[in-house]
Amino acid sequence: MSERKKYGGRKKGTLNKQTAKIKEVVYSVVTNNIDQLQSDIDLLEPKDRINVMLKLLDYVIPKKKPEIEEEDKEPVNFIIEI
Secondary structure (H helix, E strand, O other), X not given: OOOOOOOXXXXXXXXXXXXXXXXXXXXXXHHHOHHHHHHHHHHOOHHHHHHHHHHHHOOOOOOOOOOOOXXXXXXXXXXXXX
């Protein structure tokens, strides 16, 4: 790909307007209904309550990428022909 100078548009990392609006609405719905959500979770069976909590954790704690141990890495060979 050619590196062209970018003119206009969003700056890198800036959310588009729709994404920002959707996040704002979802946040508002959750915060306005937090007591009801907690009551609903409390009514669940223990197994289901744990499943809900585990699913909610994905939104609070980022998932860790798997690490590759040094001994598991295979050497990479490059052949350069001129």
